[in-house]
Amino acid sequence: MSAEVAKNARELLLKEYRGVLSTHSKSMPGFPFGSVVPYCLDEQGRPLILISRIAQHTHNLQKDPKCSMLVGEREADDVQAVGRLTYLAHAQKLAEPAAIEAAAERYYRYFPDSQNYHQAHDFDFWVLDPVRHRYIGGFGAIHWIDDLTLANPFAGKAEISMVEHMNSDHAKAIAHYVELAGLPNSVPAQLAGIDSEGMHLRIGQAVYWLPFAAPCNTPTQVREALVSLAHAQSWAKKAQS
Template identity: 45%
Template sequence: MSEKRTASEFLRAHRYGVLATQSQSLPGYPFGSITPYVLSAAGEPVIYISTLAEHTKNIAADPRVSLTVFDPADADDPQAGPRLTFLAEARALTQDAAAAAGERYYRYFPAARAYAGTHDFGFYALRAVRLRFIGGFGKIGWIEPADVDLANPLAPVEAGIAEHMNRDHADAVRAYCRYFFNRDAHEAVLVGADPEGVDLLADGAPLRLPFEARADTADAVRQRLIALLSVARRQNEATHGEMT
């Protein structure tokens, strides 16, 4: 697996980063804040921020930002784990683009929908300038935006995939959570799909279920999900067989 592909998977697999903006209250100093994000159809991180927030005021004056993403699972030794710094220019989304990005964002962060009716919050996309990825020992380097494929060809059908799975195959979604993540979730939902995998929420906790092979169409996603369900069912049968 190439370093560039690994950077793509890493950014898709996580939901939070440290957003650094150019401080206006203390010029010359960076200002960092933890910010949720999702990727747009074009593969740009999208953030949902209030005009009252310090980082939004900073962006209005200077759109140059960075988003540093790391894995919380590496808390014991975060410097030993992978991390990515996404240098970008932040831009407010137009009404149509914000509506499209918003629907995906609200699936990933349902509580954020409560802010949708206010004028204080808006969606911003981070357009990449350069990426710095540390994937482990000996895997450190700069990556140009054109060399990281984060676009989502499934964007036009993603909401339909999620709705179909959650309405007609809720048992399968729970099975994914149970057998791949050891989570017996009371509420399990599929919230997103891209060529590299699907994203789930298990009682609100985000989970990333990767595909073994890329899926660029709805039918390919269907085949990957069927294969994953077969794995889960085989594991279930093996477990019950050992217990009997």
């Protein structure tokens, strides 16, 4: 299994922001229980979810943390011809105050409305610790992947600083990214997150991930990539690994 396959699977996880979480049913033993959950990735590159304590999937995870999340390419005409990923995991509820604070700060940027019901109701953050992955990149492109996560080198203060700066001072550049990528422009986009391989834009309730032409490992490299894209006439193709 090549590094390119793992990268393609990880990019699918980055491009999407909702999946089908399958848990072991507590009330119907032996049956899988599926539910739709929005997610973003935490500082280690793991899916981060915010779920209600009274939800059925939460009760299921409290009894058996083994689960999976299915992620597929959105708006596909032929779902069997496009990428999909089954992410097998152990779910873990965040308990340390510092971890909860970091999770909330990032999750709220992706899903601002979640701040209201998280504070008003009994919701908790959980992360999906990876066990193994089944990635299908199209007909015949089927792979088991043991490791695809990639830690975010900017998670925390560096990312917050870059995101706030871009949203406050460079709305025109963000609008240009939207135009280059052919994304909806009915409402202004906001930068939601930055990782070494790309950036997330939030447009209304939807989230979109746009790749950099080459990986960025320092804030300076991110700045150079963003400036370059702000002046680009077309979206640069990614460098092949």
